[in-house]
Amino acid sequence: MGFKSVEDTWSTIKLIPFAVVLYDAKKKTYKANSQAQSLFELSPHNNFDDVDFKHLTLTNPESKKQLIFRELFDKYLVINTSSNILLGKANTNSLINAKLAQLSDSVHIVTFEIIKQSEDEQYNFDKIISKISTDLIDIQSDEINTHIEFALKAIGTVCFADRSYLFKFSDDGKSMRNTHEWVNQGVEPFKDKLQHIPKNSLPYFTSLMNSTHLFKVNDVEKLPKKAIKEKEELQSEEIQSVLCIGLRYDKELVGFIGCDCVKQKRQWTDLDLIRLKLVGEMIANAFKNINFKNELQYIQQQLITANLKLNEQVNTDGLTDIANRRCFDDTLKNELLRCTRYQQPIGLIMCDIDFFKKYNDNYGHQQGDEVLKSVAQALKAMCKRQGDLAARYGGEEFAIILPATDTDNSLKFAALIQQKMAELAIEHNYSTVSKQLTISMGVYSLIPCKKTTAQSLISGADKALYDAKNTGRNQVALYK
Numbered sequence: 001m002g003f004k005s006v007e008d009t010w011s012t013i014k015l016i017p018f019a020v021v022l023y024d025a026k027k028k029t030y031k032a033n034s035q036a037q038s039l040f041e042l043s044p045h046n047n048f049d050d051v052d053f054k055h056l057t058l059t060n061p062e063s064k065k066q067l068i069f070r071e072l073f074d075k076y077l078v079i080n081t082s083s084n085i086l087l088g089k090a091n092t093n094s095l096i097n098a099k100l101a102q103l104s105d106s107v108h109i110v111t112f113e114i115i116k117q118s119e120d121e122q123y124n125f126d127k128i129i130s131k132i133s134t135d136l137i138d139i140q141s142d143e144i145n146t147h148i149e150f151a152l153k154a155i156g157t158v159c160f161a162d163r164s165y166l167f168k169f170s171d172d173g174k175s176m177r178n179t180h181e182w183v184n185q186g187v188e189p190f191k192d193k194l195q196h197i198p199k200n201s202l203p204y205f206t207s208l209m210n211s212t213h214l215f216k217v218n219d220v221e222k223l224p225k226k227a228i229k230e231k232e233e234l235q236s237e238e239i240q241s242v243l244c245i246g247l248r249y250d251k252e253l254v255g256f257i258g259c260d261c262v263k264q265k266r267q268w269t270d271l272d273l274i275r276l277k278l279v280g281e282m283i284a285n286a287f288k289n290i291n292f293k294n295e296l297q298y299i300q301q302q303l304i305t306a307n308l309k310l311n312e313q314v315n316t317d318g319l320t321d322i323a324n325r326r327c328f329d330d331t332l333k334n335e336l337l338r339c340t341r342y343q344q345p346i347g348l349i350m351c352d353i354d355f356f357k358k359y360n361d362n363y364g365h366q367q368g369d370e371v372l373k374s375v376a377q378a379l380k381a382m383c384k385r386q387g388d389l390a391a392r393y394g395g396e397e398f399a400i401i402l403p404a405t406d407t408d409n410s411l412k413f414a415a416l417i418q419q420k421m422a423e424l425a426i427e428h429n430y431s432t433v434s435k436q437l438t439i440s441m442g443v444y445s446l447i448p449c450k451k452t453t454a455q456s457l458i459s460g461a462d463k464a465l466y467d468a469k470n471t472g473r474n475q476v477a478l479y480k
């Protein structure tokens, strides 16, 4: 045969898309292409010897007899005939078909094809996949990075890659950036340098990604001429083989997941493709779930805020901005129940502005409104203890609920209100009791029992207020 040199021949043979080992009987050395190196777990070298294959367990599947690697080339295999071998690696077995060919008297090659992936290996991958999928299914946004990094490490390892990564396209679809990366030991990370890459700087990659959602390169050297930019970029990262698969979100291409081989080339297998696609789909779904959850959370938050606002509006008086009658009724009922349960007194003060009709008639209704606001805010500011409530009861009438407050203290509170009114010093030249605005108050405080109703408390305080009005106004009367 036109056999030139072992090196020359090997440079062609090693490109065969499955594992090939050449044995030179004269030199007692082997050569293994990248697939064979990964199949037999060899570190990349140009030449190997017997010792490099010592870690392998090769068995004849029928006789169960163990074989030494060298025997494949001189005893076990018959030229041009396929034979099966069991390859044992770290307690797992794969069934391999081996075929011997003779290149010259002293040079033979054996090609290897995996017939059946080790069940254990498949099982391990299934276990990893099921872990990734459970991790990603109920994911919280603050955990996603850790899980994606785990998934990238898993896929990088099973595909014998040196680097695996995730790229996301920008919202306007014009650029891409590396968001997550895993690198094998001793391999340079590139994530930080691969941010905001314009898509049009890699036209061949972009067009393939858009049309087929796949960019598969076994040998970067052999990229076509039109991929000159891609070749430059990949070689600058010392990448020999690369495999990228598009990530879709609601049918739209949003990025890609990929693996690089730096230390050696790799003929990507269908299994690599399927596995990478599977992990990519799981990651895309996780992002979808997180977006969905975030949207849901945002809507829930808005609903809560709107409800709070509505609740506030429903319970607030529009003019004076203090509690309204509805809030007063609810609060009085609740506080009454509480004071009944703990046998504590409850005080109620009904307040009514004196000669307010005259105020309105002389100073105008608008000015009257301003007065109502000032008095309301003053009363609200006085209710400092938890449970105290100042409310607009109606028109120019206000009510103050004072839980855990006995008669003496309710009267003291009423006196403080009078003092406060004096401090406000609102001019009222048409009142017959003072030159300033005054109020009359009716006070009622009791230790309630189960029979005590809100209505009975209100009517008691109201009666006292009536007394205060009838006995001259600008005073406090107590219901006994």
Ligand SMILES: Nc1nc2c(ncn2[C@@H]2O[C@H](COP(=O)(O)OP(=O)(O)OP(=O)(O)O)[C@@H](O)[C@H]2O)c(=O)[nH]1
Binding pocket: 319, 352, 353, 354, 355, 356, 357, 358, 360, 364, 365, 366, 367, 368, 369, 372, 394, 395, 396, 469, 473
């Ligand atoms: N400006 C204004 N006035 C109001 C409002 N609600 C009720 N009023 C007025 O308050 C006045 C209450 O008048 P009356 O019930 O006769 O009581 P008064 O004039 O204060 O007399 P006495 O209570 O007996 O001292 C009426 O003129 C109402 O129009 C309001 O929201 N704004």
